[in-house]
Amino acid sequence: MLDLKLEDIDGILVRYNVALEKEMTPDEAAEELYPKDELIYPIAKAIYEGEEDDVVDALQAAIDAGKKPIDLIDDALMVGMGVVTQLYDEGVIFLPNVMMSADAMLNGIEYCKSKTTEVPESKGKVVCHVAEGDVHDIGKNIVAALLRAAGYDVIDLGRDVPVDEVIQAVTKEKPLLLTGTALMTTTMYAFKEINDKLLEKGIKVPFACGGGAVNQDFVSQYDLGVYGEEAADAPKIADAIVAGTTDIAALREEFHKH
Ligand code: B12
Known part of the structure; x- marks a missing residue:
């Protein structure tokens, strides 16, 4: 029979990501997941925080730096929402956070569309x-x-x-x-x-x-x-x-x- 002490079990749980190495606040957990790119990071963070105005400001900064607005939907807004979904699934954040982030993301998508010069003809x-x-x-x-x-x-x-x-x-x-x-x-x-x-x-x-x-x-x-x-x-x-x-x-x- 296995003879495991409590401290061994803690180690195993951390090793297999079942338990966190140390208690983290939700903000710290999010920080670990944000993309490192200096233009994308503030967009993802603002999505997590559900701050619509900050999302728009960060999007504009990325556009000013040469990013294409339409690409920012997939490369930044969806990435930020991915952080939120992962933390929700892990029980780190709660429903109101998800809903605020989703609103901030949808608002961000509208902003990117409004900044796109090549308005595509309707494909159907x-x-x-x-x-x-x-x-x-x-x-x-x-x-x-x-x-x-x-x-x-x-x-x-x-x-x-x-x-x-x-x-x-x-x-x-x-x-x-x-x-x-x-x-x-x-x-x-x-x-x-x-x-x-x-x-x-x-x-x-x-x-x-x-x-x-x-x-x-x-x-x-x-x-x-x-x-x-x-x-x-x-x-x-x-x-x-x-x-x-x-x-x-x-x-x-x-x-x-x-
Ligand atoms: C938010 C939420 C709510 C909100 C909904 C707000 C809103 N405007 O949507 C509120 C609080 C109103 C709510 C109510 C209820 N909820 Co609710 N809710 C959730 C929760 C937490 C998150 C759902 C969500 O928005 N996920 C995020 C979105 C982005 O994910 P998604 O829709 O799946 O979409 C992704 C993909 O699936 C994909 N996708 C979606 N559609 C499509 C379509 C195509 C074509 C493609 C390609 C891709 C695609 O794209 C998205 C990501 O890229 C889930 C838990 C969970 N883990 O899912 C429970 C959950 C769905 N709810 C549940 C329940 C039971 C209820 C209630 C009955 C609770 C109650 N007792 O009153 C009521 C239902 C009322 C009703 N008649 O519908 C259960 C359903 C259980 C089941 N298996 O049937 C869940 C799973 C919670 C649970 N674990 O028990 N809920």
Whole structure:
């Protein structure tokens, strides 16, 4: 039998990152995660702090130093939000922090778009929604913001959207892509219903689905489903469709993990 003393167990927990070497405050934990680049660091920090004005000031400083506003979305804003998500998942920070950071990030995306001189011509329509019964819309808002930033005309149906409203919108708008977000295991089945109703009408629009509740196995169970793990996958899937990959099997081949 193993004969471990308490101090040995502490050492093992630290070694495998189950416990921190020393107690850290949330701010110190965040400090360890920020990117070191001197222009990106203040943007990530302001996102963590949920300070909208500081985010804008730091973005402007990076733009003045030659960074392209559109690149800062992925390279700085998403990186800052990544720090927040990681600390939330580790139980270091709490829900209000996540929500303030998400607002600061969405505001930052709008600022970057407003500073972009090359306003892209619309590449096409995308309908976005959060599943019926589900109010979790932070992920969907990021998806919609990134699609808009990439030049798509987004019809955002909002959250807790009834299945029939999604069908109506797709029938009317004829988007090149439909996106769905579900954070609850009780709401994600709406995606299957949407799939079946669209197919009944003969509409074969790719249906990109994501959000904490769903995974690739679930999304692969219905014909139109294409799974996306990160919000940044949504514009990539849309770009692939614009480039000619409209077949669902081919999209799965490109975007699913094998
Ligand atoms: C914030 C939050 C809330 C907020 C929502 C605020 C808002 N406006 O969204 C509030 C407080 C309102 C809330 C309420 C509730 N919540 Co809540 N909530 C959360 C929490 C903490 C974070 C969710 C979040 O925003 N994550 C951050 C975003 C960015 O992540 P995301 O949406 O998954 O998106 C990412 C990817 O998935 C991807 N993505 C998302 N969509 C798409 C789409 C496409 C196409 C692509 C490519 C990618 C993609 O992009 C994002 C990152 O890049 C989670 C816990 C957790 N760990 O998820 C619980 C959680 C989702 N909530 C939960 C529950 C149970 C509830 C309540 C029922 C609580 C209650 N008893 O009242 C209610 C639900 C009300 C309802 N009918 O919906 C449970 C769900 C359990 C389950 N498996 O079903 C969770 C998991 C907490 C838990 N562990 O129990 N909640």
